[in-house]
Amino acid sequence: MLSCKNVTQLISESMDTSLPIGKRIGVRVHLLMCKFCSRYERQLLLIRETVRRIAATEEKPGEPPGETLSEEAKERIRKFLRNP
Amino acid sequence: MAKPANHDPSEWVDRYGDYLFRYAILRLRDRSTAEDLVQETFLAGIKDRRSFSGNSSESTWLVGILKHKIADHFRRQAREAPLEDGDLRDQPDSSPFDGSGSWASGPTDWGGNPADLYREKKFLDQLTKCLSGLSPNHANAFTLREIEGADTGEICKVLNVTETNLWVILHRARMLLRRCLEATWFERSAKKGS
Numbered sequence: 001m002l003s004c005k006n007v008t009q010l011i012s013e014s015m016d017t018s019l020p021i022g023k024r025i026g027v028r029v030h031l032l033m034c035k036f037c038s039r040y041e042r043q044l045l046l047i048r049e050t051v052r053r054i055a056a057t058e059e060k061p062g063e064p065p066g067e068t069l070s071e072e073a074k075e076r077i078r079k080f081l082r083n084p
Numbered sequence: 085m086a087k088p089a090n091h092d093p094s095e096w097v098d099r100y101g102d103y104l105f106r107y108a109i110l111r112l113r114d115r116s117t118a119e120d121l122v123q124e125t126f127l128a129g130i131k132d133r134r135s136f137s138g139n140s141s142e143s144t145w146l147v148g149i150l151k152h153k154i155a156d157h158f159r160r161q162a163r164e165a166p167l168e169d170g171d172l173r174d175q176p177d178s179s180p181f182d183g184s185g186s187w188a189s190g191p192t193d194w195g196g197n198p199a200d201l202y203r204e205k206k207f208l209d210q211l212t213k214c215l216s217g218l219s220p221n222h223a224n225a226f227t228l229r230e231i232e233g234a235d236t237g238e239i240c241k242v243l244n245v246t247e248t249n250l251w252v253i254l255h256r257a258r259m260l261l262r263r264c265l266e267a268t269w270f271e272r273s274a275k276k277g278s
Binding site for chain 1 (some may be wrong): 093094096097098101102105106107109110119122123126127130179181184185186187190191193194198199201202203207208211229230231232233236250251254255258259261262265266
């Protein structure tokens with residue numbers, strides 16, 4: 001029987017590689033019975049999804065203002081590029 | 085065939101500076117490192133303008149250079165602070181599990197439908213803070229895997245670790261990050277709502 005501790009490791013691993021069938025079944029069976037581990041999996045997937053959407057949004061040129069280079073930094077870089 | 089317009093490097097800072105900076109700071113979490121790498125990217129672009137084939141846009145080409153600079157930075161950090169045994173072993177005092185491996189205190193209910201989180205600038209700030217609380221190797225592994233979407237083989241090369249160790253690193257990074265977000269974001273917003 002897998003413990004919650006083992007299952008959290010396997011949940012993470014399954015996000016990076018495909019688990020062998022035996023482990024996959026072990027995890028699924030555990031998740032059916034364990035509220036905390038199912039919640040854990042949902043939350044890790046939510047974090048993954050959110051982070052990917054943030055990356056996709058930030059990468060569109062001209063998209064939301066977000067972080068910008070300060071004017072000083074811009075001036076410094078311009079100067080540097082004139083006389084590298 | 086006409087090449088897409090490319091601009092004189094003197095216009096690059098105004099045209100692409102903010103865009104590249106946003107890309108860099110999301111991955112590096114530190115303003116001054118991000119500024120440095122944006123500067124290095126422009127410099128490399130000027131020196132190597134011939135490599136711009138015109139098959140992609142100028143901004144995509146510059147981001148490609150920046151990506152390499154970021155990977156180099158992670159590689160340097162991994163060299164300077166290599167993983168220690170402690171990074172790969174359980175830390176009993178911070179473990180959320182009891183002696184039998186069951187949750188001592190399980191994840192709390194995050195409530196509602198947080199699917200729109202990615203639009204919230206404050207959430208991004210908190211995520212950055214939580215990531216900065218991890219060791220650089222843990223944060224960088226998470227960044228490469230989840231932000232960059234790199235496959236594990238590539239990440240192993242950058243961080244110079246085996247695949248088995250990388251799984252342990254990513255597991256710990258996710259666990260710590262989840263806990264930090266729970267404590268600093270979800271429990272707070274639950275309280276606000278009640």
